[in-house]
Amino acid sequence: MKIVPFSVFMASIMLAxxxxxxxxxxxGLMDAGLSPRMAACMADRMVDRLSLVQLKRLQSLARVGRTDFERVTVDGFLYKIRALEDPEIFAVTSKAxxxxALDS
Incomplete structure (x- = not known):
């Protein structure tokens, strides 16, 4: 087991x-496969409408692995969101x- 110096530990806590x-x-949206522009736009609209618990559930999509955003369609992304089985997350995400998409 590697021992991490206290100063490095505190610096990582402060950055996080x-x-x-x-x-x-x-x-998280970019890690799930959306373009940086789309992810920034959607995050701005979603963060105030979802609870911290719901935002953490969304974060679980990023664990699936980074996807090439040129291959991910919005429909494909919403399919992943639907799998979370939370109607409010789906509604907020799909509206965003x-x-x-219309703004771009």
Whole structure:
């Protein structure tokens, strides 16, 4: 087992606490396969409409693995969201996807 110096540990804690929920959602959306532009737009619309528990459930999509965003369709992404079986997450995400797709 490797022992990490206390200063390195504290620095990592401080950096992790700097990430806002919006940044985390945006990163998670990109990890799930959305383009950076679409992820930024959607995160802005979603972060205030979902609870922290729901946002953490969304984060689980990023664990599936990074996907090439040029191959992911919005429909394919919403299929992944539907698998979470939370109607509110699906409604908020699909509305954000629709508005952001029309804005582009």
């Amino acid at each position: 606490s700097c990430a806002t929920p919006q940044t985390r959602v945006e990163t 996807a629709l508005v952001c």
